[in-house]
Amino acid sequence: MTTDPTRDPFASAMAQLLGPLAQAMVARGITVQEATEALKQALLDAAMDLDGATVSDSRISLRTGLHRKDVRRLRHQTKDAPPSAAMNAVAMVLSHWATTPEYQDADGAPLDLPREGTPGLYDVIRRTRVDMAPGTVLAALLDQGVVSELADGSYRLSATALIPTGESASMVAAYQATLSAHLQAATHNLIAQPGAERQFDRAVRYSHLSPASIEALSALATARAQDLLEDINAEARRLQERDANTNPSGHYAFGAYQMCQIPKEDEQ
Structure with missing residues (x-):
């Protein structure tokens, strides 16, 4: 068996690069049809990022091998919100609460904070500059178990790092x-x-x-x-x-x- 000297070595490396991702797909029941749809969207996004958002469908099809009908469909398809947005907000709040002097006691430990006020939990959330409503971020903090509500209505930081577990x-x-x-x-x-x-x-x-x-x-x-x-x-x-x-x-x-x-x- 001979090897094509013009073949991009990246093409040969793809099977190993995709190996761990394939393991996660099989474990979570993701089919080849779902994976193919995700790959099509990723190729479209990459082509538009390289050539600009106004690049023609024909140009994208030529670059990626996508059928033009898929290009047209995907360009006008509403995308799901990134699942990482809420988790990024949670991580940012944890970082600010754990490291900002205004939210620490004399020993450097995070203070218990009321919802409103300065210092307050909503104050921490606003200072992170995350593009989410404070109430939504608070719900995510409580859902992840990194913040607990005390009997007096204030909130306590239960963890200084977001380490998700399980299949959530x-x-x-x-x-x-x-x-x-x-x-x-x-x-x-x-x-x-x-x-x-x-x-x-x-x-x-x-x-x-x-x-x-x-x-x-x-x-x-x-x-x-x-x-x-x-x-x-x-x-x-x-x-x-x-x-x-x-x-x-x-x-x-x-x-x-x-x-x-x-x-x-x-x-x-």
Whole structure:
């Protein structure tokens, strides 16, 4: 069997890149028909982002291989609201409440806050500049269990980080937000022109490690990454407060991940 030397190596890499996503799809019962529809929408969005919103249906069809009838249908189809919007708002409120001096006691612990007032919970929500009504954000905070209502009507911060669990919509939103940001950075680096600025994207990979070594590395990475995330979170909140009057629109994301794979005894 011969290999086509003109074939883009990215095409060969796609099966492995899509492997983890396919696992999530199978686990959640997503069919190939649903996946195909999502891919069509993503290809359309990418083509319009590259060539502009007024690009012709024929041009999009030529670039992507989409049938023109699909292009026409998708261009006029109402999109669902991003599932990550509420989760982003919750995360922003947690960050502000946990790191802003006005909302902390003398020991640096988050204060219990009334709904209204200064300081107050709605005051925290408004300072995050999220595009959602304070009542909607409060409902999301209570639904996620990161805020509890006290007997006197005030609210207590129960967690300083949003870590969704189970098969909830919040878990899907977190999955989307985390992976999409990392994938955007990696994709930018992949298609960037020579000399263009690249995003920071580094990883350390080792194999042939014992379970004890993996656990030691995991503990070290978790502690160091958590400290760094908290430092960047506090600085980002401070800078956002400073930039509030300039009507800024820039986005920034920083994350950390690790993958620990310990083989079962019968696989060793």
